[in-house]
Amino acid sequence: MKTEDLFLANKKLNELEINSNKLTLESMPQRLMLVPTSKCNLRCIMCSRVSSDNTLSFETIKKIFPILPYLETMEIQGGEPFLVDYFEELLLKLFSAQHLTISLLTNGLLIDKKWVDLLIKDNVHLSFSIDSVVKNTYEYIRKGAKFEDLLRNINLINELKEKRNVKSPLKKINTVVMKCNYKELHLLPDFC
Numbered sequence: 001m002k003t004e005d006l007f008l009a010n011k012k013l014n015e016l017e018i019n020s021n022k023l024t025l026e027s028m029p030q031r032l033m034l035v036p037t038s039k040c041n042l043r044c045i046m047c048s049r050v051s052s053d054n055t056l057s058f059e060t061i062k063k064i065f066p067i068l069p070y071l072e073t074m075e076i077q078g079g080e081p082f083l084v085d086y087f088e089e090l091l092l093k094l095f096s097a098q099h100l101t102i103s104l105l106t107n108g109l110l111i112d113k114k115w116v117d118l119l120i121k122d123n124v125h126l127s128f129s130i131d132s133v134v135k136n137t138y139e140y141i142r143k144g145a146k147f148e149d150l151l152r153n154i155n156l157i158n159e160l161k162e163k164r165n166v167k168s169p170l171k172k173i174n175t176v177v178m179k180c181n182y183k184e185l186h187l188l189p190d191f192c
Helices: 003-019 058-070 087-095 113-119 135-141 147-164 182-191
Strands: 031-034 073-076 101-106 124-129 170-174
Touching: 003 058, 031 058, 058 087, 087 101, 087 113, 113 147, 124 147, 135 147
Parallel strands: 031 073, 073 101, 101 124, 124 170
Antiparallel strands: none
C-alpha cells in the first residue's frame, strides 16, 4: 500500500475507533512528542533539567521510524535538541515522512547558517524559548545566554527565508511567566 493510502486509512481508522469509544486502538499514533536529550547549553532559573544530561541513543530513536508514515505532527523538545550529535540525521529522516509537520522547541542559540539551510523545509515550526525581550531580564532568566546571539540567529532565519522566498520555518515564542518578567509581557507582540 502507498504511503498516502496508509496515512489516510490510519487516520480514518483512528477517527472511527475514537468515535466508537474503543479503549484499545488498532490505529497508529498520529502525533508524537520526542525528547531526545535533557542536555542543555543554558542554566535557566526555572528549569529542573539543569543537572541532567540524558540522551537517547540513535538506535533507540530509530524504533519510532516504522510509525513515521502515519504521523501528522511531531514535537521535538529537550534540553536543547541541537546538542544531539545525530540531530541532523534524525531531521533528514523526518523530512522524508510525507505528511509530517515538525515542531522544534529550542532556545535558538545554536542555530547557524548550516542549520537554517536544513530547516528551510516545508512543515517545520520553530518555537523559541524567550522569556523576555529585555536583554537584562532575558539573560537573568536564561543563565549563559546572550540576547544578541538570539537576535542574530532569528535575523539569520528571517534573511534566508526572505532571500529564498519560503514560508518555513514558521516561528513561535514560548514564554514562562514569572515574577521577574510578567511586567514585560506587553513587549512581546512588538518583538514578534
